Amino acid sequence: MSARLTEWKVELSAGTIAAGAVTFTVTNVGSIPHALEVEGQGIEQATGVIQPGASATLTLTLKPGTYAVYCPVGNDSHKQLGMETELKVGPATGATALDYDAGTMSMRTPGIKAIRVTGGGTVIQILPGPFPFPDSAAPILQQFGDEREGLESQVKNGPYSNNVARAAGTFAFTAWDKGATRDSVDGVAEFATQDGARWKLVLDRVQTKDVPHHPRFGGVILGLYYHGNTAVHTPLVPTINSAVALWAFGHLYKNGTLVTDNAMVHVMLLSRTRRDGDFALACWDCSKNKVDELQLQILPGPGEPKFDAPGGFLFVNWEKSGSTKSAN
Numbered sequence: 350m351s352a353r354l355t356e357w358k359v360e361l362s363a364g365t366i367a368a369g370a371v372t373f374t375v376t377n378v379g380s381i382p383h384a385l386e387v388e389g390q391g392i393e394q395a396t397g398v399i400q401p402g403a404s405a406t407l408t409l410t411l412k413p414g415t416y417a418v419y420c421p422v423g424n425d426s427h428k429q430l431g432m433e434t435e436l437k438v439g440p441a442t443g444a445t446a447l448d449y450d451a452g453t454m455s456m457r458t459p460g461i462k463a464i465r466v467t468g469g470g471t472v473i474q475i476l477p478g479p480f481p482f483p484d485s486a487a488p489i490l491q492q493f494g495d496e497r498e499g500l501e502s503q504v505k506n507g508p509y510s511n512n513v514a515r516a517a518g519t520f521a522f523t524a525w526d527k528g529a530t531r532d533s534v535d536g537v538a539e540f541a542t543q544d545g546a547r548w549k550l551v552l553d554r555v556q557t558k559d560v561p562h563h564p565r566f567g568g569v570i571l572g573l574y575y576h577g578n579t580a581v582h583t584p585l586v587p588t589i590n591s592a593v594a595l596w597a598f599g600h601l602y603k604n605g606t607l608v609t610d611n612a613m614v615h616v617m618l619l620s621r622t623r624r625d626g627d628f629a630l631a632c633w634d635c636s637k638n639k640v641d642e643l644q645l646q647i648l649p650g651p652g653e654p655k656f657d658a659p660g661g662f663l664f665v666n667w668e669k670s671g672s673t674k675s676a677n
């Protein structure tokens with residue numbers, strides 16, 4: 350039996366097999382780490398985490414019955430995104446003739462496709478400083494290859510710090526998660542930073558290009574558990590659960606003057622990472638916290654100069670934000 354894992358499907362080479370010993374050869378053909386778990390009839394067994402492009406095997410002795418076969422990575426967030434299928438096990442070969450299915454597809458119910466997010470609560474600007482959980486991030490950084498050096502310098506002094514300043518402003522957007530090619534975003538952020546500068550960002554197109562360790566999921570992904578210890582995107586953000594994550598190009602203005610049409614933007618509505626009061630990062634694993642922190646991260650486009658802001662970047666959070674989802 351072979352199994353293929355990808356975002357967000359589990360495909361088995363057969364949907365029905367005979368009882369007895371079976372070896373699953375599991376290949377991760379996706380762009381982030383996955384695993385395979387088989388559950389049912391008193392059995393719950395899984396492979397270890399399988400890196401993109403790698404394979405693993407899992408040998409089990411299965412009794413007749415129905416089994417759930419799914420990816421257990423990300424506190425079941427991958428399962429909820431569709432990485433689940435069913436395996437039927439019939440009587441042992443020889444007892445009864447069996448019909449073998451020619452392969453099964455996961456059946457993800459079409460559901461929520463759009464989200465409207467409105468920033469609220471205290472607005473803070475993140476200033477350069479050290480990342481407060483360097484020991485937790487260190488083993489994950491080892492997996493980041495060429496990027497490691499740049500990330501390690503951000504551990505010492507980067508945009509994921511406890512160094513924050515009050516800001517003021519608004520941010521609202523709608524994002525559509527419609528697969529690999531039809532995602533989109535429409536929104537505007539307007540905020541004033543402590544130096545008195547007034548910034549405006551207009552979002553109207555998504556970034557879709559996957560970079561190793563930084564899959565974009567077509568630009569918009571609703572419901573993802575990542576960052577931190579997942580090795581999916583930078584580990585300099587704690588492990589979080591997000592209602593929406595998106596990557597976009599933005600039109601950025603400062604005091605009414607265009608700065609760039611190619612600002613690199615990452616937005617998440619996520620399980621909160623900062624505590625009230627001083628807004629320091631409060632947890633390395635923040636995935637169980639309430640999802641009400643809205644993060645806006647703006648960096649210069651490729652080859653463009655740093656922004657005229659502390660550290661050359663604009664990272665702004667709205668600490669009590671909300672969202673509504675809809676089907677289209």
Ligand SMILES: [Cu+2]
Pocket residue numbers: 382383384420421422427432
């Ligand atoms: Cu997975």
